[in-house]
Amino acid sequence: MSNQQVTLTQFIIEQQRGLPDASGTFTLLLNNIVTACKQISHRVNCGALIGVLGSAESENVQGEVQKKLDIITNDIMVKALDWSGSLGGMASEEINDPIKIPKQYPKGKYLVLFDPLDGSSNIDINMTVGTIFSILRCREGIEPETEDFLRRGTEQVCAGFVLYGPSTMLVLTTGNGVNGFTLDQDVGEFILTHCNMKIPEESSEFAINMSNQRFWEPPVKRYIDECVAGEDGPRGKNFNMRWVASLVAEVYRILNRGGVFLYPHDLRDPSKPGKLRLMYEANPMAFIIEQAGGLCTTGRERILDLKPNSIHQRVPLILGSKNEVERIIAYHQQD
Numbered sequence: 001m002s003n004q005q006v007t008l009t010q011f012i013i014e015q016q017r018g019l020p021d022a023s024g025t026f027t028l029l030l031n032n033i034v035t036a037c038k039q040i041s042h043r044v045n046c047g048a049l050i051g052v053l054g055s056a057e058s059e060n061v062q063g064e065v066q067k068k069l070d071i072i073t074n075d076i077m078v079k080a081l082d083w084s085g086s087l088g089g090m091a092s093e094e095i096n097d098p099i100k101i102p103k104q105y106p107k108g109k110y111l112v113l114f115d116p117l118d119g120s121s122n123i124d125i126n127m128t129v130g131t132i133f134s135i136l137r138c139r140e141g142i143e144p145e146t147e148d149f150l151r152r153g154t155e156q157v158c159a160g161f162v163l164y165g166p167s168t169m170l171v172l173t174t175g176n177g178v179n180g181f182t183l184d185q186d187v188g189e190f191i192l193t194h195c196n197m198k199i200p201e202e203s204s205e206f207a208i209n210m211s212n213q214r215f216w217e218p219p220v221k222r223y224i225d226e227c228v229a230g231e232d233g234p235r236g237k238n239f240n241m242r243w244v245a246s247l248v249a250e251v252y253r254i255l256n257r258g259g260v261f262l263y264p265h266d267l268r269d270p271s272k273p274g275k276l277r278l279m280y281e282a283n284p285m286a287f288i289i290e291q292a293g294g295l296c297t298t299g300r301e302r303i304l305d306l307k308p309n310s311i312h313q314r315v316p317l318i319l320g321s322k323n324e325v326e327r328i329i330a331y332h333q334q335d
């Protein structure tokens with residue numbers, strides 16, 4: 001590791017001075033999350049070798065069939081976090097209710113909400129997956145209730161995701177911009193490689209699952225039709241399309257070269273206004289995207305302003321390059 005490289009630990013200590021918590025418990029908590037993600041990275045990389053691919057033949061609280069790695073990664077996160085002395089509680093995509101910290105440990109001042117394995121449908125085909133986390137403050141020393149978790153995204157003190165792709169990367173914000181760290185497998189440290197990431201305001205690339213087209217609302221249909229019409233249409237330019245089916249991969253691409261991601265309101269099932277979950281997918285990604293100069297909306301409301309009504313609440317999610325997202329919002333206003 002060359003001497004001008006900055007490790008995540010050094011960076012966080014530096015940031016800590018900017019954080020409203022100089023006690024170090026935040027640093028300890030983040031280090032525990034990172035430790036868990038290093039363990040998850042190993043399981044993901046060796047999945048086929050250690051027999052953890054495929055379905056677990058069980059359903060999670062979302063009514064979705066779980067992959068074996070959904071369960072394994074959830075257990076790794078819970079075990080790595082529950083003794084850190086800085087946690088009041090946790091919530092996971094894979095578990096119905098908030099996870100209580102064992103009685104013998106002090107109740108800390110933070111709550112962590114996480115999606116232990118995002119992009120699960122990709123795991124068996126060796127495509128990029130990730131872990132997403134969101135950190136809120138809570139009242140110290142008190143057992144948090146579900147209500148304590150249901151806070152607006154604007155109240156997050158930290159959000160991040162780890163990408164298990166060709167390289168393992170951590171993308172992090174504590175409210176002072178967005179920074180990317182690459183895992184140096186030789187030394188087992190995350191090294192700062194992408195300082196102060198900024199999303200280009202303009203873009204000609206959209207990401208959406210086109211097979212759901214018949215379920216979209218008119219403003220989304222209009223936006224995508226215009227992109228597909230290219231230079232012969234009202235946009236007067238051609239667009240490219242990507243769909244990785246892994247939110248972490250889509251967001252990382254947008255952080256690097258711009259673009260817009262849509263998992264919009266879907267008319268299929270009124271009880272499910274969207275596919276992605278507010279508390280541990282949309283909110284952390286919205287914090288990161290806005291800190292990098294992008295926008296994140298349901299189409300009608302800013303994601304970070306939404307008052308949650310349940311831990312596993314689903315929302316429409318549209319995010320990315322400022323000018324494109326503003327156009328989509330305008331189309332919703334005209335609808």
Ligand SMILES: O=P(O)(O)OC[C@H]1O[C@](O)(COP(=O)(O)O)[C@@H](O)[C@@H]1O
Pocket residue numbers: 093115117118119120121209245246247248275
């Ligand atoms: O399979 P679809 O309908 O294209 O949805 C893909 C989306 O679903 C997700 O995989 C949902 O996340 P999980 O894998 O954590 O359930 C996102 O990562 C991705 O953007």
Ligand SMILES: [Mg+2]
Pocket residue numbers: 115117118119247281
């Ligand atoms: Mg997910």
Ligand SMILES: [Mg+2]
Pocket residue numbers: 070093115116117118119120
């Ligand atoms: Mg998941």
